[in-house]
Amino acid sequence: MRVVLLLTVFIWVSLASNAWSLDAEQWFIEGNRFSSEGKFDEAVRAYQKSIEQNPLAPVAHYNLGIAYKNLRQLDKSAVVLEKAVELAPTNLDIRLTLGNVYNMQERWKDAIGQLNIVVHRQQNDAQAHGNLGWAYYNYKDGPPFKQMVILNLSKAVELFGKQNQPQAAEATRKILEEAKIKFGYGAATP
Secondary structure, three states: OHHHHHHHHHHHHHHHHHHHOOOHHHHHHHHHHHHHOOOHHHHHHHHHHHHHHOOOOHHHHHHHHHHHHHOOOHHHHHHHHHHHHHHOOOOHHHHHHHHHHHHHOOOHHHHHHHHHHHHHHOOOOHHHHHHHHHHHHHOOOOOOOHHHHHHHHHHHHHHHHHOOOHHHHHHHHHHHHHHHHHOOOOOOOO
16 A cells, blocks of 8 residues: 555656656747747746757757847857857858847957858848948958948848838948948949
């Protein structure tokens, strides 16, 4: 009788603890829920738990990187996104986000490296062209990439316009006008 009672208690405790234990996918889903609610600290913890259980899931690293980015913890974001790129080198969304984080960190050369890959493989990505133009515009460790700045910013303005994103097109157009003046190309066309 006592053995049956102990076995029953053991089974109940095991089932109860499993009910409270989430797997990697469930933690990932929780992280997504927290992110969608703007609870990025909670999202970070959930994604970290997901990664602890499945460290080879690039999407968990990617979403963790975005959560850190939203918390303005750019160094952590970059490290996690670099791991995501390592795990999924052909994922252009990860590279675009990493390039954006590098821009925010003013790591222009690193941003150029990531964003060049995106614009060469996904030529109609307005955000990638705009961010690449911005990185080239700010790059100071070598000769100015005047034509690359103008080319990428112009392409971004065009694509933002075609994608019905007038605010993004106008903001990029202002940077383009500034770059044309700075590099002696005259004023931008309306």
